[in-house]
Amino acid sequence: MKVSDTSDLWWKSAVIYCLDVEVFMDGDGDGIGDLGGLASRLDYLAELGVTCLWLMPFYPSPDRDDGYDISDFLGVDRRLGDLGDFVEVIRIAEDRGMRVIVDLVVNHTSDKHPWFKAARASRNSPFRDFYVWRDEPPERQPEPVFPDQETSDWQYDEKAGQYYQHVFYRQQPDLNITNERVRDEIAKVVGFWVQLGVSGFRVDAVPFLLDTTGIVDGKKLLPDPHAYLRHLRSFLDRRSGQAILLGEVNLDRKQQNTFFGGSEGNELTMQFDFISMQKLYLSLARGDARPLEKALLSRPKGSPDIQWANFVRNHDELTLDKLTEKERAEVFAAFGPEKRMQVYDRGLVRRLPPMLQGDPRRIRMVYSLMFSLPGTPVLFYGEEIGMGENLDVGGRMSVRTPMQWNADRNGGFSTAPTAKLRNAVTPGGFGPEHVNVAQQRRDPDSLLAFVRTLIRHYRNGSEFGWGAFDVLEQPDKAVLAHTLTMGDRVIIAVHNFASEPREVQLPLPVAHEDRRLTDVFTDAHVPLEGNTLTVSLDGYGYRWLRLTARDDTGLY
Structure with a gap:
């Protein structure tokens, strides 16, 4: 089905796949992934069942923060290709039923951006007010986001003769969104990429984007920063009624709801559920x-x-900042006991399989759970084959190793000498010699085959993306049993967090008369007797069951 034929709410039942072009596939053999290499691997992603690609920054950049320090919002880094190559990726993706969303990183620019160069050159520059300046930094400042790299949110610039604000790294000066011209430039960026065919944006660091507390006294503040977010959503809706804003908002539930626009739902279209992700790891640690x-x-x-x-892993550190200190210590002890596995005293720089010691039962249970939760699943490249991390690289880059296509040198990512690779490959038991696409494509029992099965069932059942969520009460703390209800159809998903087998008695969510129950994975009939359902689970086991009317056609 062509993308243009899908519903306006396509994102309700999408399968999103995040990748970094620089480490996905090197098409020209220079050691750096590129858009041409990505284009050659789109058939693989279509075969997997992906319906939406999320591309991490591919814009021109000095590359001091893996591309998040952007020097041109309207271009493509020449190492990765050009706009023609980008449009070709969009075209091929559309032909294979996939949409593309891109990173919108407008909290800051690179200090090499022409705007900042002009801003620091003169206080009279029209670009001076594109950024946030002070003669002296404030006495009281929040703790830096990256405490191992920065001691302040303010950096003195000799040429400008003032301090500029940078919530992240010093090479990333913050944009001043209280400036109407800055807001107009952001709208231009959004409009440009939509016109080239993207279906939306993953919006980086949304709370920081809307935070105007660093603006000096006397400057005109935004009376309501959320009004700006509503305006940006409205602008996007006018340009493309089907495009989305997927926000990075790691805040408490009340604040998250505010960034959705409350009951109106007129700000962010989607948000990553950081809170459930962090509690997932606490549940895994405790069983x-x-x-x-x-x-x-x-x-x-x-x-x-x-x-x-919903996500299990993303491209940054696995943040645990919403857990208590005691809870965080539990997760560290279970999944990252070594200091080199931890970062910023709040997160882990590991992928899931090594954290779970490669236990296939546990790994599959986690992905079964992710695809059965209410919401839209998001995969980070390589998750589908069980890639690991490279702790020797350090920091966030530990999980951004080259994609492992086969067991050849460099994992089939590049024909360049290993020393020229954008990032070092994963070593050891989770490296390409043991974990790769080519090997798993031939193995019907591989993790790749399993994830492909999960995606197929997820896409074939509208209950997963659209169904109303509820928890089925039962006494076993190791088991999560929940339902997704849409019309006459109900999915019953049951997952065991313990290593020992479990048998649980579940109350049927609806009367069972004139109903039939089937196992989603095997399509086998499950007998119904009385008002309860007995479900047997292996250690780290999982079941998806579908309850339908007896006269249901069974077509999904």
Whole structure:
């Protein structure tokens, strides 16, 4: 089906796949992934079942923060290709039923951006007010976002003769969104990429984008920063009624709801569920499903026109900042006991399989859970084959190793000498010699085959993306049993967080008369007797069951 034929709310049942062009596939053999290499691998992603690609920054950049220090919002880094190559990726993706969203990183620019160069040259420059300046930094400042790299949010610039604000790294001066011209430039960026065919944006660091507290006294502040976010959403809707804003908002539930636009649902279209992700790891560490269950039930109802994005791992550190100090220590002890596995005293720089010691039962249970939760699943490249991290690289880059296509040198990512690679490959038991696409494509019992099966069932059942969520009460703390209901169809998903087998008695969510129950994975009939359902689970086991009317056609 062509993208243009899909629903306006396509994102409700999408499968999103995040990748970094620089480490996905090197098409010209220079050691750096590129758009041509990506284009050659789109058939693989279509085969996997992906319906939406999320491309990490590919814009021109000095590359001091893996491309998040952008020097031109309207271009393509020449190492990766050009705008023609980008448009070709969009075209091929559309032909294979996939949409493309891109990173919108407008909290800051690179200090090499022409705007900043002009701004620092003169106080009379029209670009001076594109950034946030002070003669002296404030006495009281929040703790830096990257405490191992920065001691202040303010950096003195000799040429400018003032301090500029940078919430992140000093080479990334913050943009001043209280300046109407800056807001107009952001709209221009959004309009440009939409016109080239993108279906939306993953919006970086949304709370920092809207935070105007660093603006000096006497400057005109935005009376309501959320009004600006509503305006940006409205602008996007006018340009493309189907495009989305997928926001990075790692805040508490009440504040997250505010960034959705509350009951109106007129700000962000989607948000990553950082809270449930963090509680998932606490549940895994304890063998107790209750922390995750509580987090899922705490989601604000909000508008029906919004959606949560579920993820197990992303491109940054695995942040645990919303856990208590004691809870965080539990997760560190279970999954990252070495100091080199930890970062900023709040997160881990590991991928899931090594954290779970390669236990295939546990790994598959986690991905089964992710695809059965209410919301839209988001995969980070390589998750589908069980890639690991390279702790020798250090920091966030530990999980941004080259994609492992085969067991050849460099994992089939590049024909360049290994020393020229953009990032070092994953070593050891989770490296390309043991974990790669070519090998798993031939193995019907591989993790790749399993994830492909999960995606197929997810896409074939509208309950997963659209169904109303509820928890089935049962006494075993190691088990999470929940339902997704859409019309007469109900998915019952049951997951065991314990290593020992479990048998649980579940109350049927609806009367079973004139109903039939089938196992989603095997299509086998499950007998129904009485008002309860007995479900047997292996250690780290999982079941997806579908309850339908007896006269249901079974076509999904």
